[in-house]
Amino acid sequence: FKSICVADRPIITPFSFPTDLSEGASVQVFCAISKGTLPVYFTWLKDGKTLRETRAKITTTDKFSVVQIDAVAPVDVGNYTCFAKNLQGTDSHSVMLEVRxxxxxxxxxxxxxxxxxxxxxxxxxxxxxxxxxxxxxxxxxxxxxxxxxxxxxxxxxxxxxxxxxxxxxxxxxxxxxxxxxxxxxxxxxxxxxxxxxxxxxx
Known part of the structure; x- marks a missing residue:
């Protein structure tokens, strides 16, 4: 008798940026998976382009990835997308960052x-x-x-x-x-x- 191991593609738990963010505030968002066979690889895009760590700090583990911005500014406004990928497939979630x-x-x-x-x-x-x-x-x-x-x-x-x-x-x-x-x-x-x-x- 052989046990069957079912592999799952990643499923991202929906997340969002706080609303009413004022210029100079710090902010972070967690992109975490609720299921998915490890290893899972995370990547971030801003407005369709790879998010560079010039203003944002990215911390990633095997089950989640965090984007942190210490002092948000108008230049940070945009659409942020988290991708989670493994051998079984990919999931993504996009959120808008607005800065007052x-x-x-x-x-x-x-x-x-x-x-x-x-x-x-x-x-x-x-x-x-x-x-x-x-x-x-x-x-x-x-x-x-x-x-x-x-x-x-x-x-x-x-x-x-x-x-x-x-x-x-x-x-x-x-x-x-x-x-x-x-x-x-x-x-x-x-x-x-x-x-x-x-x-x-x-």
Whole structure:
């Protein structure tokens, strides 16, 4: 009488990254098998490419593999896939890592000079996660900022630009760009619209 040994392919226990991870936090995930004939070999991919240990530390045993990142940053955002393989087959599991990061300037806003009747584009380029919402306001001395909404004469685009289609004298002055995504505090910057290179009095 001979005993029969049934060999099984690996089965990965589902796992996930913690939610609401903020920039600078440490994180680790375990990719473990619930069954599978040893030896089992583990590999990790990030966005379809081999995960390199430049930012992530990988620790592997015969039944599980751990990815650890000491201080997560926006560069770590992506899709992480664990593969478990033995002679009988392969299993995989993918999870998304998202990092909450406060708004930051990609490019500091600068003053814009325009000719009367021409189009003027004021730019407010920011990054962060979730994607920051950019709002524009008009500033007049002694008055609270006035929020600008889309109209026939101007468009506040989703990419952070403010487009004034035909610049007139009342358009010159100071504009306030504000970016906020609920992580940390909002960031603001002032942009002056000058006409013919002349500084506004407002």
């Amino acid at each position: 990061a406060p708004p930051r300037w990609l490019r500091e806003p600068s003053d814009v000079s325009a000719l009367l009747g021409s189009q003027a584009v004021l730019s407010c380029q920011v990054a962060g996660y979730p994607a920051p919402k950019v709002t524009w306001s008009r500033i007049t001395d002694g008055e609270p900022p006035v929020r600008l909404e889309n109209s026939q004469s101007l468009t506040a685009a989703g990419d952070g630009t403010l487009v004034l289609r035909e610049v007139s004298l009342p358009d010159r002055g100071t504009y306030l760009c504000e970016a906020n995504n609920g992580v940390g505090g909002a960031i603001t910057n002032r942009v002056r619209l000058l006409l013919n290179g002349k500084e506004s009095n407002t």
